[in-house]
Amino acid sequence: MNLSLITAIKFRKGRRKSGMLSLISIISTMSIAIGIAALIIGLSAMNGFERELHNRVLSVVPHGQLYPQYGNLEQWRQVQKELKENKDIVSAVPFVNFTGLIENGSKLGAVEVQGIDPEQESQTSALPKFVLNNKWQEFKSDSQQVIIGAGLAKTLSIKEGSWVSLLLPVSTNGSTQLKQPKRVRLHVIGILDLSGSLSNNVALVPLADAQKLLDMGDSVTGVMVNVDKVFDASRIIAQATLGLNMNLSFNSWENAYGFMYRDIQMIRQIMYLAMIVVIGVACFNIVSTLVIAVKDKQRDIAILKTLGATNGLIKHIFIWYGIISGLIGSLMGVILGVVIAWQLSNIMKVVESLMGHKILNSHIYFVDFLPSEIHFTDVAIVFVTAMLLSLVASYYPAKRACKVDPARILNSF
Template sequence: MNLSLITAIKFRKGRRKSGMVSLISIISTLSIAIGIAALIIGLSAMNGFERELHNRVLSVVPHGQLYLDSGNLENWRHVQQELTENKNIVSAVPFVSFTGLIENGSKLGAVEVQGLDPEQEQQISALPNYVLNHKWQEFKADNQQVIIGSGLAKSLAVKEGAWVSLLIPVSASGSTQLKPPKRVRLQVIGILDLSGSLSNNVALLPLVDAQKLLNIGDSVTGIMINVNDVYRANQIIGQAALSLDDTLSFNSWENSFGFMYRDIQMIRQIMYLAMIVVIGVACFNIVSTLVIAVKDKQRDIAILKTLGATNRLIKHIFIWYGVISGLIGSLIGVILGVILSWQLSNIMGFFESLMGHKILNSNIYFIDFLPSEIHFFDVAIVFITAMLLSLIASYYPAKRACKIEPARILNSF
């Protein structure tokens, strides 16, 4: 093995009769490097999206909700007690939810209002961390306060400390006559910035204030639930709902945001498939490189055979020749891919500043930046795959080198 490896290195460094071998060798090496770098960057981006989905979305959005199909939940404290006894449920807190309009001068925006308990929310959720300037500590009941999303604040031209009007629809029970909406003046105590579509149409009120605005007494819309295994939320919440004394409907984050997780996993699988195709095409350039190298080195092969080299040794020499090409390309690709993935968010931010707009639209995507997270397991899989394909691609030219007849080659010179 040492002799075949040393000879392969000498063959690569030796002077070639044709510059075509060098050109094709460089092209095949660069093809492998670019393919590997592109795949590492793509996989790192998918890892980044999955991280942001877990850390940004699922740390803010409740994993599930329990509610009545019609009306409000009166005995929510009893339900809350039952839920907290479930070992798979981390937290269960009440909430009030309704749709309204926020008005600032001549500008109007639809909003999904959530009534939350500020103290409990700070203990169980990462939501307070995304309120700018640490304003969550000032978010109290009975102070005419509201926290609105950054997207909504931008569209309404609202800043912290400004006063806005919240318009709440009033149901006209037993009458076909439309009633004017209830209008309430509120001060924007903070801006919720989730860097994506989640903060485009949301407003937060203290739970007590929301109950008073809707005149529902102590009742709530439902119970928000967080579980210990977020990817089994649907199953855990469903089982918990069946075990309750009351008949309640439920949903989970999978109903609202599950498509994001499924899309990420699907794209990851497509990336792995593309990895085999792209690296395979790049690695099989080694075939043409080695075929030309065998033609270029046929006199050297003939001399080696005359000196007693076996077909096994010749085959190993050219297998090493191809593997070294694959190794160089793979190492360059891994280094390039890891560096670019490490700085991917900054690089995209630089291009966004040059173009003057965001590549990911916050009105569409749940984040407005391109995240990246390097998993060295993915890097190892890509590297090993490239090396295996390089080894496979080297076999045919190496086999062909064994068929060279020394007498015929040496007589022609």
Template sequence: MINGLAFFIGFRFSYGKSQSGIASLIAILSTFGITLSIAVLIISLSAMNGFERELNQRILSVVPHGELEPVNQDFTEWIALLSKIEKVSGVVAAAPYIRFTGLIEHGSKVLALQIKGIDPKLESRVSALSSYVKREAWKNFLPNKHQILVGQGIVNSLSLKLGDWITIMIPSCHMEDQILHPKYIRLQLIGILNVNGILNHSLAYIPMEDAQKLLCIGSNITGIAIKAKNPFEADLLIRQVGEVTNLYVYLHSWIGTYGYMYHDIQMIRTIIYLSIVLVIGIACFNIVSTLIIAVQDKRRQIAILRTFGATNSLIRSIFIWYGLLLGGVLGSLAGTIIGSFIAFKLTSIVKIIEKLTGCHFLSGDVYFIDFLPSEVKIFDVAIIFMTSIALSLLASWYPARKASRLLPAKALSLQ
């Protein structure tokens, strides 16, 4: 009953018409500050969640989690080696590849990049490349047909379209004590890979058998790609795989090449959370000013409540509810609703702004994705909301305590 009465009186104090102009202005500014801070925090954390999701679903689904490459020996017996590697705990699958550098020429445009020879069937076990190929190109990607798959960024740079024939210049087969001219080959573009990011500018694939013939390496391969059950343990796993092979090999993991992206996302997430929580704290502590002014304005009402037998705890509860309802609850709810709505529509909103301004925020040849992603997590929203309420409660405690110690005779004498 006492708590209900405190809430009712606190509600009347908060939204009644008896507040002074300065108190109302400070209350409005405090509520607006809390609303804005919470909305920005939810949007920012949702964007970081979106980047992390895209890193996991795009980058880690396309690039190998680990790679083994021989130091001085050939990988001619790689078929037997695959079975050994896949028996290592934590390894999902392994696939061979051949990597070499070439120049792609189309018309008057030339582009240097690394080309990868793969076995489409084995590659599908370690990579989700097939899901990013337009049309049915992956099924038709077969050896001995002079075919190539390239990324969307390369297609845009060279002004290519499906079905075009492109010229690739690669080193000639090595012969001792001879200087040979480069080898020119013609390949047809049968598929375009679109991962919506920096990988679009570095992806080029041909069938592994074709790569072996072009490089005159017989059944040899460049290395073995590995897919890990837990990508974030790739460094440890790749060492275990290296020990199983009993060969001198170079060991690489995605953490060495793309791990900085994940660490940057985590660091920015922490910085955003700390900075915006401080802003929320500043906005919440404006409630202190509002309540101190309110205590001075409500001296007469406090004295009347005292006359009717209100206890210190009741007066204190009234002003705690006053502070929570005035800034904490209203500002927190408004900020949570506005921030969550914008976060859900963030990608679409940014695309509309890009069309209106003609400015592309994330360039695909610089960042690992070319759009601003967003993912709203209920846990993050709940933590932000509860943090705001807790800070509002803390800010309301001192003015409420001061109001509870106000004596009726002194309050009335100051009127």
């Protein structure tokens, strides 16, 4: 093995004498490097999206909601107590949900208003940490306060500390006559920035204030729950709902945001397939490199055979030749891919500043930046796959090198 490896290294150094062989070898090595780097960068981006989905979306939105089919939930405290007794449910908090219009000067925008308990929310959700300037600490009931989503604030030119009007529809009790909407002045105590579409049309008010605005008394829209196994939320919430003493409907985060997770997994699988094909094509460039190397080294092979080299030694020499080419390309690709993936978010910020607009539109995507997270398991899998393909690609040229006839080759010189 040492002899075949040393000889392969000598052969690679000697390839510089042949300009064509050297060029093809460089192209095949760079192809492997670029393919591996692209795969690592792509997988790191998918890992980043999955991380943001878990840390930014699933830590903010409730994993599920329970609510009556008609009207409001009167006995929500009993429901909350029963849900908290379920070992699979981490938290259960009441909420009020309604739609309205936010008016700021001449600008008007639709908004989904959520009434939540500030104290309970801070204990069960990561929502408070996304409120800018730590203004959640000042968020309290009976103070005409509201927290506005960053996307909505930008659209309506609302700043922290501004006063806005909330317009609510007034029930007509079956009458066809339109009534003037109820108008409430609210102080924007903070801005909720989730860096994506989630904060485009949302506003938060204290639960007690929301109940007063809708004249609900002590009733609520429903109960929000978080579970310990996020990706099994539908089953857990369904079983918990069936175990309650009252008939309630439910939904889970998978109904509203499950497509995000499925899309990430689908793109990851497609990327694996596409990039493995790219790396495979790059690795099989080694075949052409080795075929030319065998042609170029025919005289050296003939001399080795006359000195007693076996076909096994010749085969191992050229297998090592191909593995070394694959190793160099793979190492270059891993280093390039890891460095770019490590700084991918910053690189994209520079690109976006040069282009003058964001690549990911916050009105469409749940984040408006390109996240990245390197998993060294992915890096190892890509590296090993590239080396295996290099080994496979080296086998045919190495076998062909064994068929060189020393007598014919040496007589021709």
